Amino acid sequence: MTQGTPWWKEAVVYQIYPRSFMDSNGDGIGDLNGITARLDHLQELGIDTVWLSPHFDSPNADNGYDIRDYRKVMAEFGTMDDFDRMLAAMNERGIRLVLDLVVNHSSDQHEWFVQSRSSRDNPYRDHYIWRDGRDGGPPNNYPAFFGGSAWEYDGATDQWYLHYFAKEQPDLNWENPTVRAEVYDLMKFWLDKGVAGFRMDVIAFISKQPGLPDLMGDERFRPQYVYARGPRVHEFLHEMHTEVLGPYDAVSIGEAFGVEVADIAKFTDVDREELSMIFQFDLVRLGHPHWRQQSFTWPEFKRIVADTDAVAGASGWNTSFLANHDNPRMVSQFGDDRPEWRERSAKALATWNLTQRATPFIYQGDEIGMTNYPFTSIEQYDDVEVRGLWRGLVETGKVSAEELLANLAQTSRDHSRTPVQWTADAHGGFTTGTPWLAVNPNHTSINAESQRDDPDSVFHHHRALIALRRSHRALVHGAYRDLDPEHPYVYAYTRTLDDETLLVLLHLGTETHEYTLPHGLRVGDTLIACGRVPEPGAATVTLEGWHSSIHVVSHG
Ligand code: ISL
Ligand code: CA
Numbered sequence: 001m002t003q004g005t006p007w008w009k010e011a012v013v014y015q016i017y018p019r020s021f022m023d024s025n026g027d028g029i030g031d032l033n034g035i036t037a038r039l040d041h042l043q044e045l046g047i048d049t050v051w052l053s054p055h056f057d058s059p060n061a062d063n064g065y066d067i068r069d070y071r072k073v074m075a076e077f078g079t080m081d082d083f084d085r086m087l088a089a090m091n092e093r094g095i096r097l098v099l100d101l102v103v104n105h106s107s108d109q110h111e112w113f114v115q116s117r118s119s120r121d122n123p124y125r126d127h128y129i130w131r132d133g134r135d136g137g138p139p140n141n142y143p144a145f146f147g148g149s150a151w152e153y154d155g156a157t158d159q160w161y162l163h164y165f166a167k168e169q170p171d172l173n174w175e176n177p178t179v180r181a182e183v184y185d186l187m188k189f190w191l192d193k194g195v196a197g198f199r200m201d202v203i204a205f206i207s208k209q210p211g212l213p214d215l216m217g218d219e220r221f222r223p224q225y226v227y228a229r230g231p232r233v234h235e236f237l238h239e240m241h242t243e244v245l246g247p248y249d250a251v252s253i254g255e256a257f258g259v260e261v262a263d264i265a266k267f268t269d270v271d272r273e274e275l276s277m278i279f280q281f282d283l284v285r286l287g288h289p290h291w292r293q294q295s296f297t298w299p300e301f302k303r304i305v306a307d308t309d310a311v312a313g314a315s316g317w318n319t320s321f322l323a324n325h326d327n328p329r330m331v332s333q334f335g336d337d338r339p340e341w342r343e344r345s346a347k348a349l350a351t352w353n354l355t356q357r358a359t360p361f362i363y364q365g366d367e368i369g370m371t372n373y374p375f376t377s378i379e380q381y382d383d384v385e386v387r388g389l390w391r392g393l394v395e396t397g398k399v400s401a402e403e404l405l406a407n408l409a410q411t412s413r414d415h416s417r418t419p420v421q422w423t424a425d426a427h428g429g430f431t432t433g434t435p436w437l438a439v440n441p442n443h444t445s446i447n448a449e450s451q452r453d454d455p456d457s458v459f460h461h462h463r464a465l466i467a468l469r470r471s472h473r474a475l476v477h478g479a480y481r482d483l484d485p486e487h488p489y490v491y492a493y494t495r496t497l498d499d500e501t502l503l504v505l506l507h508l509g510t511e512t513h514e515y516t517l518p519h520g521l522r523v524g525d526t527l528i529a530c531g532r533v534p535e536p537g538a539a540t541v542t543l544e545g546w547h548s549s550i551h552v553v554s555h556g
Helices: 032-037 039-045 080-092 111-116 177-191 217-221 233-248 261-268 298-312 330-334 342-353 384-394 401-411 448-452 458-471 473-477
Strands: 013-016 049-052 069-073 096-101 151-154 159-162 197-200 251-255 277-279 359-363 479-482 490-497 500-507 513-516 521-530 540-543 548-555
Touching: 032 039, 032 080, 039 448, 039 458, 069 080, 069 177, 080 096, 096 177, 177 197, 177 233, 233 251, 233 261, 261 277, 261 298, 298 479, 330 342, 330 401, 342 359, 342 458, 342 500, 342 521, 342 548, 384 401, 448 458, 458 473, 458 521, 473 490, 473 500, 490 513, 500 513, 500 521, 500 540
Parallel strands: 013 049, 013 359, 049 096, 096 197, 197 251, 251 277
Antiparallel strands: 151 159, 479 490, 490 500, 500 548, 513 540, 521 548
């Protein structure tokens, strides 16, 4: 680590979705002991930080993003002893652990909500957001992300409660200082165990609009941009920083769904003392702002990258990621997952992800180039979002079943949630039982075991890139310059720090091209290449389909 630089700027993070990572006891569900058993894989890959998706006690209306008890481990995942052993084993390998903090909402089975809904004068009533209905309907026109209204009527007290997501995920009332104190307390509980910090679920949504007025016009179709603009969000985050993050020197990665690129710095500027970095969604959602797949161009992609890099400025920091548990597989969405191009395009995307001026996040399975699952029927899906779309669109006759299914086959969250493919054996070696979600049949050709023995594999390419990032500070801290922003399929950029300039060359397409570097640049030595290696000193390079390479730059 460089002196004076926070460790998390130089970190490489790996996201684990525990339900799908590794099952140790044959019940078909991934668990903490499964993670502990597979730490060699992560160590070999070279990552130094794990973000663990929720492992807390939950009735699983949304796979753990509905928490019943913030201080308990989900029984299906193991025990607190298993957690402690896992954390110790990670730390022994120099791997830090970041937990998922889901406090915009809790489960409707959380004790607070059970109390809250029991009577209007219960001491926990104000832990959540209750309102009278309007003309026999919900208090306003807010939609929930998983379908229907964001309000649920509760007959016991004849009022409605707010839930931005499923009705089993009631939103907590952050206006209530007791709620905030409870959250800071539970954060300390896990920090005291030695975790490094938190990824914070939809954290920009915690402050609600005063008076909860109706959404107007188009806002109804993209409510996240209103939900993320509550007037007190920065005040609450600053308070959290003062109370917890600062004193513990904990890292914080805010999931900033609904936050625009122009507003990133309001969350991440160090002087504001809020968050270390955020996930901004323009890039990952370029091809599928919602359930519908749409086309995008590489110049659009590059523009988002450049804008995002520019706003971080001197005092903020960014994340880079092209997938997570809420999005399709990286190679299927941004690359070309046909067998002849799958590995090369996965490598090119990995090269992009690991050469940004940002902390890179690798989603489990992407390090071996896992692809979307060949879903064909609605029964094959598990996700609460998919079920909401089916009810809201197909059952109401707004969209045909064929159309929704054709789009979900490209965009569903379940593509990323199929189990990790460890071996060519039954169920990809993920479980000896029946997996909770089917393993992709292509595990016979895409799996960790075969790639570990193959120096040309996607796995080893990730490994080499991570090692390169560690040995070249310019790849972490260097200024970013896009050399050819309007080129439709060549992506050429430099990263410059002090007297070192590195050139990244990506060809995002299948045809072979001769490409002449702009601005009189010439390639120097090649640090890594997937495709033809140019002669040192060359000004024109041959870029085969999905070429990717990193070079030292020399000026012609
Ligand atoms: O995945 C989405 C719909 O396609 C997004 O709207 C997603 O819900 C949003 O990015 C917030 O995600 C987070 O909060 C949700 C949870 O379902 C996601 O898994 C989580 O990452 C509610 O807790
Ligand atoms: Ca299990």
